[in-house]
Amino acid sequence: MRTLTGKSRLAGILGWPVSHSRSPRLHGFWLARYGVDGAYVPLPVRPEDFERAVRGIVALGFAGANVTIPHKEAAYALCDEVSEVARRAGSVNTLVFREGRIHGTSTDGFGFLESVKEQAPGWRAADGPAVILGAGGAVRAVAAALLDAGCPRLTLVNRTPARAEAIARDLSGPVEVAATPPLRDAALLANGTSLGMTGEPPLELDLAPLPPGAVVADMVYVPLETPLLAQARARGLRAVDGLGMLLHQARPGFEAWFGVVPQVDAELRDYVFDDLAPDRGAPQAAPAAEERSVKPVRNAE
Numbered sequence: 001m002r003t004l005t006g007k008s009r010l011a012g013i014l015g016w017p018v019s020h021s022r023s024p025r026l027h028g029f030w031l032a033r034y035g036v037d038g039a040y041v042p043l044p045v046r047p048e049d050f051e052r053a054v055r056g057i058v059a060l061g062f063a064g065a066n067v068t069i070p071h072k073e074a075a076y077a078l079c080d081e082v083s084e085v086a087r088r089a090g091s092v093n094t095l096v097f098r099e100g101r102i103h104g105t106s107t108d109g110f111g112f113l114e115s116v117k118e119q120a121p122g123w124r125a126a127d128g129p130a131v132i133l134g135a136g137g138a139v140r141a142v143a144a145a146l147l148d149a150g151c152p153r154l155t156l157v158n159r160t161p162a163r164a165e166a167i168a169r170d171l172s173g174p175v176e177v178a179a180t181p182p183l184r185d186a187a188l189l190a191n192g193t194s195l196g197m198t199g200e201p202p203l204e205l206d207l208a209p210l211p212p213g214a215v216v217a218d219m220v221y222v223p224l225e226t227p228l229l230a231q232a233r234a235r236g237l238r239a240v241d242g243l244g245m246l247l248h249q250a251r252p253g254f255e256a257w258f259g260v261v262p263q264v265d266a267e268l269r270d271y272v273f274d275d276l277a278p279d280r281g282a283p284q285a286a287p288a289a290e291e292r293s294v295k296p297v298r299n300a301e
Contacts, residue, residue, distance in 0.1 A: 002032055009038035010061065011257040014053065014075075015068035018044045022272055023066055026250055029271050030262040038063075038258050050074045054095070054102065063257035064096040066250075072137050079104035088148070089141035090170060094253040108138050109145025111249025112219070116188070118248070118264070120215045120238040125149035128187030132156055133203070135163035138219055139192035140170075146188075147173050157181045183209040190217045196226035203228050207235055218242050222276055243273060 013023045019042070027040035043065065045053040050071050057065060067075040075092040076082060083105035086092050092104035116123055130151050132139050135158035143154055153174045156164035161177055168175040183189065189210065195203040197220040205228065207216065216232035221242035229239040247264045254262045 002035070004039060005037055007037060009036070009063045009258055010041070010057075011038070011063050011065055011253070012041040012043040012057070013066040013068060014043045014045050014050070014071055016044055016046050016070060018042045018068065021068060022246065022275055023068075023250065025275050026247065026268070026272055027254060029268055030254055030260070031258070034258075034260045034262070036258045036260060045071070047071065047074070051078055054078055058097050058100060058102065062097060064094065064253065066253060067093050067095060075104060078102060085109065085144070085148075088144040088171065089137075090167075091137040091141060093141075093249070094256070096253075096256045105252070106141045107249040107252045108141035108245070109143075109148075110252065111245040111247070112142045112190070112217070113145050113149060114248035114251075114264075115242075115244030116215060116217055116240050119240040119244055123188075123215055123238070125151045125188075129153040129155065129182070129185055130188040130190065131181045131183065131186045132190045132192055133181065133195075133205075134158060134192030135160070135167055136192065140167050142190060142192065142219075143167060143175065144171055147171060147175070151188075155182055155186075181205070183207070183214075184211070186210060186214055188215045188217065190219065191226075191228055192219050194220065196220050196228050198222045202226075207231050207237065210235070210237060212236065214238070215240060219245055221246055224273065224276065243269065243276075247272065 013021050021042060024040055024042050031038055047070055072091045072093060079092060080101040081103045086104050086106040089106040089109060091106055094105050094107050096103045125146050130146050132143055135156060146154055155176045155178050156167060157178050158164040164177040168177055191203055194200050215238045217240035218226045218229050219242045220226050224241050224243055229241060232239040251262055
């Protein structure tokens with residue numbers, strides 16, 4: 001039996017609600033695997049209590065915390081320092097506390113890239129243009145990561161063009177905004193909306209124009225196999241589910257808080273997936289709250 005001592009390192013996840021989060025199960029698996037004297041706990045915090053809660057866990061000696069909906073913007077504003085990655089992403093999902101100071105970073109983009117590399121071996125961001133559907137916080141982080149990794153052209157498609165245009169302005173570089181996704185030369189298509197998740201309408205998009213070597217990725221992980229990914233596999237395209245992004249984005253935080261570089265492997269994936277299966281009918285948090293307004297895309301060109 002693993003027990004805590006007076007020297008235990010503590011971390012957790014701040015959200016409202018936070019009961020849907022699989023992060024405690026994920027980090028708990030790593031804590032047990034590596035025999036770490038520590039704990040990772042869910043921290044349900046109302047928006048109006050967020051700053052007091054964060055300063056409270058700093059005072060209690062926590063090593064840090066993850067941040068989920070609806071606190072990412074508030075976390076960014078609260079940080080004493082933010083990483084360049086977080087600055088480009090415009091959001092924070094990982095806090096590290098050092099000597100009373102709050103350091104923030106974003107690991108969503110890292111998690112996405114690592115997941116695609118894992119599930120589509122040989123893929124590189126520089127392989128060709130990318131198309132992302134949506135314009136919320138996760139999309140911004142993924143877009144920044146793709147550009148930093150050498151993506152030659154990035155197109156954002158969103159129901160509200162102004163949101164996508166704001167991301168394009170903030171990121172600069174080869175970023176475009178389009179009313180419909182330009183798929184004919186896309187090397188990567190990523191869905192950053194809630195469409196296709198359990199309880200939401202499917203994403204209506206014809207993948208026929210995509211070239212044979214394209215990768216189709218979904219940030220949704222309930223269900224694991226979304227209609228978009230099923231269509232991609234039926235066409236012989238490489239498909240990347242959203243569970244990998246969840247697993248890989250957790251790696252930098254765990255290393256910072258507990259001093260161990262954790263590994264993502266089949267055993268971990270199965271362990272987290274087993275917790276998803278009984279809740280296939282339960283609501284899942286969208287990649288970002290504002291992305292629920294993204295309408296189905298009906299025309300590929």
